[in-house]
Amino acid sequence: MTLSAGARAQLAYLLRGARALLLDFDGPVAHLFAGHPAPDVADAVRHFATVRGIDLSKVHTSDPLVLLRAAYRHSPDSGRDVEAHVIEHETRAAAVAQPTPGAHELIRTAASAGHHVLVVSNNSERAIRTYLARHDLTDHVAHIIGRPFGHPEQMKPDPHLLRAALDIARAAPADAVFIGDSITDAIAGTAAAVPCIGYATDPERAEGLTDADALAVVDDMHILAVALRA
Known part of the structure; x- marks a missing residue:
């Protein structure tokens, strides 16, 4: 995806101004079911x-x-x-999931720059911790907000998980940015008043994210790491 200078500037503004970087897991960080379909x-x-x-x-x-x-x-x-x-x-x-290209770079870049990195996911905390430990990312992620056991109604698109992340990070919605790859992510971000950046490699999904009020959509997580360093 080729971004205009204005789009790159917008990404840099969103990311650098966010004290808390909230990341969905399956998609923006890893392809969870790549090896276990x-x-x-x-x-x-x-x-x-x-x-x-x-x-x-x-x-x-x-x-x-x-x-x-x-x-x-x-x-x-x-x-x-x-x-x-x-x-x-x-x-x-x-245990066998494939990293999303550029995601680890973004996490390490954000953490080293002093941003509070949190994974906010409908997947289980146990699975996310397993993945982060495999890739030496545990120390770069401040908190994991996974699916609350026994409470499927709190999964996205409900904003509960994002609001919990904001509470843990002690951040206002305007001081955070959420990166997700699904329409339910964008809906949850809007409901929690957190600016949302969409990640999609499929044009149809990218259009859906835009329609669901994602402020920007990228098809490569490297773009976000570069924007954060800009």
Whole structure:
């Protein structure tokens, strides 16, 4: 993606002015299910649920988190059982996940410049910690705000996780910037009044992020690291 001088200046302004840098995990930091594919995980979760008398056969999705929400609609006990199983798969996936090019550079650059780096994700904290430890990033990330166990209603697009991140960082929304790769991220950012930068390598998704009020959209995380150093 070729950015105009004005777009580059806007990114630099957003990033350098943000005391707290909030990052979604799956997408902007890593391709979580690159080595442990999400459709395979979804099939495993369906089987796990079926054995326990939870019928998820009519939930047509390859997204394990959609199945997790459906299990909680069945009953809280069912949801907790399925969520524990999803966490196991997320953690296995994190052990072989592929880094998003430029993401580690951005995290290290931001941390070294004194920014408060937080990962804010619908994925489990355990999986995120596993990934960060693998790549020697633990000391560069101040906090992880992952999916609260037993509370799928607090996942994005609900702004709960972003507001929790702001509280932990003791930052006002205007003192933060959130980088996400989905429309639900942009919706959560808007609801929490946090400026949102979208990350998308697909033009259709990029358009969706723009329509959802992302202030800027990039297709390469290196661009953000460069903008932060500018």
